[in-house]
Amino acid sequence: MLNSKFLKLTFYALPLAFFALFYFYPLAAIFGLSFAPEKHLDLSALAKLTDTPYYLKTLWFTIWQATLSTLLTLLLAMPGAYVFARYRFWSKNTLKTLSTLPFVLPTVVVANAFTALLGPRGLLNQGMMSLFNLSQPPVQIHHTIWMILLAHIFYNYSVALRIISGYWQNLNPNVEEAAQLLGASPIKVFRRVTLPLLMPAINAAGMLVFIFCFSSFGVVLILGGPQYATLEVEIYRQAVNLFNLPTAAALSIIQIIFTFGLMRVYSRSQTQMARPLNRQSSRSLQRPVKSWRDRLIVVGNLALMLLLLGTPLLALVLRSFSGANGLTLRYYRELFINRQGSLFFVPPAEAIFNSIAFALATVVLAALLGMISALLLTRETHRWRGWLDALFMLPLATSAVTLGFGYIIALGRPPLNLRSSLLLVPVAHTLIAIPFVIRSLLPAMRSINPKLREAAATLGATPRRAWLAVDWPLIQRALLVGAVFAFTISMGEFGATLFIARPQTPTMPVAIYRFLGQPGALNYGQALAMSALLMLVCAIGFIAIERFQLGDEGEF
Amino acid sequence: MSLLKIKALTKSFTPDASAVNDVSFEVDAGEIVCLLGPSGCGKTTLLRMIAGLETPDSGQVFFAGQKITNLAPHRRGFGMMFQDFALFPHKNVFDNVAFGLQTRGNSPQAVQERVAEMLALVDLRNFEDRDISLLSGGEQQRVALARSLAPGPQLLMLDEPLGALDRALRERLMLDLRHILKRVGVTAIYVTHDQSEAFAVAERIAVMNAGRIEQLDAPPRIYARPASPFAARFLGFHNLLAGNTTSSGEVDTVIGRLTLPSPLPPAGEQVTVLIKPDAVVGFQPFGFAQDRLSAVSGQRSAVSDRRSAVEVEALVTAISFRGKYYQVWIKAAGQRLMFELPSAEGWQAGETVRLTLNVEKMLVL
Numbered sequence: 001m002l003n004s005k006f007l008k009l010t011f012y013a014l015p016l017a018f019f020a021l022f023y024f025y026p027l028a029a030i031f032g033l034s035f036a037p038e039k040h041l042d043l044s045a046l047a048k049l050t051d052t053p054y055y056l057k058t059l060w061f062t063i064w065q066a067t068l069s070t071l072l073t074l075l076l077a078m079p080g081a082y083v084f085a086r087y088r089f090w091s092k093n094t095l096k097t098l099s100t101l102p103f104v105l106p107t108v109v110v111a112n113a114f115t116a117l118l119g120p121r122g123l124l125n126q127g128m129m130s131l132f133n134l135s136q137p138p139v140q141i142h143h144t145i146w147m148i149l150l151a152h153i154f155y156n157y158s159v160a161l162r163i164i165s166g167y168w169q170n171l172n173p174n175v176e177e178a179a180q181l182l183g184a185s186p187i188k189v190f191r192r193v194t195l196p197l198l199m200p201a202i203n204a205a206g207m208l209v210f211i212f213c214f215s216s217f218g219v220v221l222i223l224g225g226p227q228y229a230t231l232e233v234e235i236y237r238q239a240v241n242l243f244n245l246p247t248a249a250a251l252s253i254i255q256i257i258f259t260f261g262l263m264r265v266y267s268r269s270q271t272q273m274a275r276p277l278n279r280q281s282s283r284s285l286q287r288p289v290k291s292w293r294d295r296l297i298v299v300g301n302l303a304l305m306l307l308l309l310g311t312p313l314l315a316l317v318l319r320s321f322s323g324a325n326g327l328t329l330r331y332y333r334e335l336f337i338n339r340q341g342s343l344f345f346v347p348p349a350e351a352i353f354n355s356i357a358f359a360l361a362t363v364v365l366a367a368l369l370g371m372i373s374a375l376l377l378t379r380e381t382h383r384w385r386g387w388l389d390a391l392f393m394l395p396l397a398t399s400a401v402t403l404g405f406g407y408i409i410a411l412g413r414p415p416l417n418l419r420s421s422l423l424l425v426p427v428a429h430t431l432i433a434i435p436f437v438i439r440s441l442l443p444a445m446r447s448i449n450p451k452l453r454e455a456a457a458t459l460g461a462t463p464r465r466a467w468l469a470v471d472w473p474l475i476q477r478a479l480l481v482g483a484v485f486a487f488t489i490s491m492g493e494f495g496a497t498l499f500i501a502r503p504q505t506p507t508m509p510v511a512i513y514r515f516l517g518q519p520g521a522l523n524y525g526q527a528l529a530m531s532a533l534l535m536l537v538c539a540i541g542f543i544a545i546e547r548f549q550l551g552d553e554g555e556f
Numbered sequence: 557m558s559l560l561k562i563k564a565l566t567k568s569f570t571p572d573a574s575a576v577n578d579v580s581f582e583v584d585a586g587e588i589v590c591l592l593g594p595s596g597c598g599k600t601t602l603l604r605m606i607a608g609l610e611t612p613d614s615g616q617v618f619f620a621g622q623k624i625t626n627l628a629p630h631r632r633g634f635g636m637m638f639q640d641f642a643l644f645p646h647k648n649v650f651d652n653v654a655f656g657l658q659t660r661g662n663s664p665q666a667v668q669e670r671v672a673e674m675l676a677l678v679d680l681r682n683f684e685d686r687d688i689s690l691l692s693g694g695e696q697q698r699v700a701l702a703r704s705l706a707p708g709p710q711l712l713m714l715d716e717p718l719g720a721l722d723r724a725l726r727e728r729l730m731l732d733l734r735h736i737l738k739r740v741g742v743t744a745i746y747v748t749h750d751q752s753e754a755f756a757v758a759e760r761i762a763v764m765n766a767g768r769i770e771q772l773d774a775p776p777r778i779y780a781r782p783a784s785p786f787a788a789r790f791l792g793f794h795n796l797l798a799g800n801t802t803s804s805g806e807v808d809t810v811i812g813r814l815t816l817p818s819p820l821p822p823a824g825e826q827v828t829v830l831i832k833p834d835a836v837v838g839f840q841p842f843g844f845a846q847d848r849l850s851a852v853s854g855q856r857s858a859v860s861d862r863r864s865a866v867e868v869e870a871l872v873t874a875i876s877f878r879g880k881y882y883q884v885w886i887k888a889a890g891q892r893l894m895f896e897l898p899s900a901e902g903w904q905a906g907e908t909v910r911l912t913l914n915v916e917k918m919l920v921l
Contacts, residue, residue: 174642177609180629181636182656182707189630192655196646 015373015392015434021416022427023395026406027256033409034249045246049254055234059254062230065145065220066213069152073209074202076153076308077160083301084161085168087294088286095302097546100158102309104542105535106492107218108509109316112516112531114151114223115142117315121524124315143225151219156209157308163208167201169286200272207266215259215399217495218509222516231255232401232495239405240499249409252402263397313535320528324521331525335533346504348530351511355491355534358507361426362433362490363483369430370437370482377438378445396435403428404499424500425507429490436489437482444478445471481548488541491534508534558582559743560606560711565615567601575601577767578615583711588737588744590758592751594790598767599747603713606745608632619711630659635709635742639716641700643688649675649699650684656707674702677736693721694729701733705740712737712744718753730756751791755779763787785828785921794894795831796921800824807920810889811868818920828921833896835917836884837865840910841902868911875900886911 034045049055084096102110117123118141125137132138141147171194179193180186217232229237231251239248289298321327335348373392377385395403407428412419418427448471456466494509501510508530515527560583568574576598583589591599604610606617608629617625624632635656643652653674657667675681678698683691691699697717704712717733718726734757737744748754754761755775762772763783771783782788785796799809803823807814814829821827870888877883882900886893886909903909 172640172642174638174640175644177607177629178636178638178642178703179644179655179659180609181607181632181634182703183630183633183659184655185628185630188659193644197644 011372012376015369015376018369018431019391019394022407022411022431023398023403025416026403026410027398029410030249030252030256030402030406033245034253037246037249045250046253048247049250055251058229058231058234061228062214065148065152065228065230066210066216069149069156069213070206070210072149073153073156073160074206076304077157077164077205079297080157080161080301080305081164081168083298084165085171086173086286087289087298089289089298095305096162097543099161099305099309100546101539101542102154102313103156103158104488104492104538105313106509106538107216107494108222108512109492109531109535109538110151110155110312111219111222112512112528113312113316113535114147114154116319116528117312118142118147118150122315123319143223143227145224145228147223148216148220148228151223152209152213152216154309154312155219156212157305159208159212160205163205164198164201168198171197200269203269203272204266207262207269211259211262211266211397214262215255215401217399217401222513231258232399235399235401235405236495236498239408245409248405252399252405255399255402259397259399316528316535317532320525320532323525331522331529332533334522334526335529346506346511346514348511348526351506351508351530352533354505355508358425358429359487359490361423362429363486365426365430366433366437366486367479367483370434370441370486371479373434374438374441374445377442392438393435395431400428400432400493400495401499403431404496407496407500420502422505425497425505426490428496428500429493430486432493432496433486433489436485437479440482440485441475441478444474448474477548481545484541484545484548488538488545491537491541559585559587559620560745561618562602562606563616563618565602565605565617566613567598567605567610568613574598574613574767576605576612579767579769580615581762581769581772583743583745585743586741587760588734588746588758590746590748590754590761591764592748592754592761592790593764594749597764599749599764600715602764603636603715603745603747606711607634607636607713633707633709634711634713635704635707636713637700637704637715637717639719641696641720643696643700643703645688648684648688649680649686649691652688652699653703653706656703660707670706671702674706677705677740678702694725697721697729701736705736705742709742712742714744714746716748717746718750719748726750726753733757763790765790781919782830782921785830788828788830788921793830793832794892795833795835797829797831797891799827799829799920801827810891812866814866814915814918815864816915816918816920817864818918820920830919830921831893831913832917832919833894835913836895836897836911837914838912839903840912841907864915866913866915868913869908870911871908872903872905875903875905 036042037045080099084092105113115122118139119125120137120140120142122137122139122142125139128134128138129136141150175197176189176193179189184192214230215232216230217236220228220230220233221236224233231254235248235251235255238244238251287294289295320331321329323330335352337347373388377389377392407418407424411417411424418424452470453466456470457463461469491507492509493507494513497507497510498513501507506514512527512530512534515523515530562579562581565576565579566574567576579598579602581589591602593599601610605612608624608627612625615625616623619632644655647655650671653671654667657670662670671684672681675683678701680695680698680702683695683699688696688699697720701717714733718729721729730753737757746754746757748757758775760772761775761778762769763778763786764770765784765786771778771787773783778787779791782791782793788796797809797811799807799814801807801820801823802813805815805820805823807816807820807827807829809829816829868888870886870893872884873887873892874885875882876885877900878896881896881898882903884895884897884900884903886895888911897903
């Protein structure tokens with residue numbers, strides 16, 4: 001009896017120990033480095049931040065670009081949310097799934113997709129130059145704020161679309177009709193009834209998009225060029241390029257404070273959303289596309305989505321196949337040819353192998369730890385449950401760059417020196433993936449009626465047998481969803497990996513970034529080819545998730 | 557002079573079936589008309605077309621002589637009460653009731669007074685600041701009524717306004733609702749699938765089936781003479797027999813040849829005979845000695861004319877106590893029939909009996 005209790009405790013201690021070691025310890029190291037770089041309290045690094053206008057400017061830029069990105073995303077997503085909430089049309093669900101694809105794409109891929117479309121050598125400029133005989137690229141938005149904003153909209157459009165349309169379609173249309181019958185014109189109905197009712201969803205979506213844009217890293221690093229830096233980018237530059245660790249640590253702390261504060265507001269806006277405001281009326285809420293006005297609205301929206309979300313990805317694929325003289329497979333073939341030369345050169349095929357190996361290790365670790373955590377959250381009743389739930393979600397609110405930076409300073413020295421360990425990358429990826437695994441598992445686990453287990457017990461099943469018969473079949477699919485999440489996250493993770501991957505074992509995103517840093521059409525072509533491959537892997541993984549998912553439950 | 561005139565309204569959502577099929581009727585000022593029918597019969601669609609929330613495929617709606625078929629709902633000046641009440645969840649009671657007054661540009665002073673008046677009417681004084689989510693179902697129903705009545709609509713539409721409430725509350729609110737509607741004097745169209753609700757509230761009932769009105773009449777007349785087998789079944793009558801009219805002016809059915817008081821269609825027609833549940837005037841355990849008959853002879857004498865009674869041999873299949881009466885299920889010539897009796901004394905499930913039925917309680921549909 002005592003023995004089994006001990007086993008159980010050890011079992012549950014695993015995820016907690018993992019978090020202590022690979023989350024809190026590195027964060028503590030950042031705090032230590034920032035406040036006491038020489039083993040005694042020294043706040044000069046923090047003070048320097050407030051004294052130097054440059055850092056204030058960085059913070060200000062981080063905030064205003066995130067605000068603007070959020071507002072533009074919401075503005076563009078609102079009509080789309082209306083169309084998806086209120087109309088019924090052909091292949092709607094497939095379109096919704098496809099529209100979410102950008103969200104799971106690695107930032108490096110997205111950044112490349114945008115340069116492939118809108119960059120100086122991008123599809124748009126090349127097309128216009130040859131069409132109008134221009135000597136200069138007419139669209140010069142590379143390394144401007146517009147590129148960053150466009151990429152952020154691209155990324156977050158589906159987040160806003162999903163949250164708002166999901167909420168909108170459950171709004172009782174009778175309420176709007178009641179307002180109309182009480183004499184309100186359609187505009188008035190929207191302003192005084194629909195919009196106020198949608199506010200919780202708009203708030204939640206806006207908060208989430210803001211958080212993502214606030215901690216944007218790859219997009220700003222690659223698309224923004226040297227003159228733009230968010231806090232994340234600045235942390236990376238200070239730590240890696242300038243080796244100014246105390247400043248990087250101080251910036252990390254500011255980043256942590258902001259993201260935690262924002263997450264707090266987000267979770268509050270989410271609980272507001274969960275309040276059951278309306279009973280859904282029994283009438284079918286979605287109408288078919290019938291009149292020319294309906295058609296204009298729906299088709300117009302889908303065209304906008306295609307333009308916004310489809311063209312960059314299309315450009316990426318097209319550009320990866322186009323060489324100096326027409327279509328070519330050269331860049332793909334080059335990925336598997338070893339051309340030594342540069343000191344940092346790593347054969348691309350190896351990067352692909354590394355990525356897959358790290359991703360598989362991540363899947364195993366994240367599935368195991370996520371499963372234990374989810375069991376801890378559902379099977380055991382104790383008063384720490386609420387806190388534990390929040391604890392396991394913490395990595396979501398922590399920026400990857402901060403985490404990677406923490407690993408560099410904490411895990412590269414005794415007592416826990418893992419700098420040369422191959423485990424470091426999967427461990428970081430696992431930490432980032434765990435919230436997704438848990439969030440996939442929890443709804444399935446909570447949906448299991450405990451009476452079913454009791455029924456199995458009264459029919460003579462042992463607890464283990466009952467679990468296998470009742471819980472496991474339902475959890476299986478959820479676990480699969482979580483595993484695929486972990487796989488795609490690991491494949492595309494950029495911010496933390498850039499810090500911690502050893503030079504000789506880069507992952508695909510890191511290799512793409514290195515290609516971009518080197519001159520020549522061949523390197524750029526290879527970056528695009530690898531981005532296209534990575535996109536394909538993520539797309540397959542994502543479609544698998546959508547297939548396995550039970551409804552919309554596992555969402556955030 | 558009718559206030560509302562519906563002319564040949566038709567609407568279909570799918571190509572092969574119409575939800576509302578060529579419906580015409582008129583409503584007088586101050587009248588309460590009930591659209592009664594099972595779910596899917598088109599009653600709500602018809603109501604929504606009158607409200608302007610659906611566009612008819614064909615047909616017209618006239619109000620006070622004006623054609624309003626394609627007028628936007630917010631310009632009609634009608635009121636509507638929804639089954640789920642559709643109260644604005646982000647507004648309190650006062651703001652809900654005030655909404656329709658504010659859209660019409662009333663002064664804050666006027667809004668204040670009218671809201672107070674309406675809340676008094678539905679007996680919810682001092683509820684102004686309450687949150688909608690904190691109200692009970694009955695209170696929500698009354699707020700919804702106050703909201704729809706506040707702007708003084710020329711026509712009030714009620715779509716299953718009691719449907720979301722439990723039975724006991726429904727019984728009570730039914731009469732309150734009629735009382736309030738009559739006091740305000742508003743013209744109303746009331747949609748329901750509950751016949752007792754329709755009987756209690758309406759001056760006239762339109763029984764709807766498959767997108768059409770099968771019968772439109774005052775409640776007592778509808779109950780006394782359902783116009784079709786569907787209407788009869790929907791009003792709760794079970795005993796419907798298929799029959800053929802004979803040349804001698806009688807009806808052949810499985811339980812025998814019936815001589816009925818109601819006028820008949822020409823010979824050779826297929827008809828349906830409705831036997832009301834209170835048609836039993838006597839019974840006799842089958843095969844018993846003649847002298848036992850005296851036990852029910854008193855009842856038999858109630859049937860004045862021998863020709864106005866029919867004797868049927870039947871197997872008693874079930875007897876159930878329903879409080880004020882007993883429900884007796886019998887099987888006669890393969891046909892299940894149900895009768896209501898004040899007492900079940902002497903009845904025994906599984907026994908064969910000979911029933912005497914009063915033909916005055918039979919109708920040809």
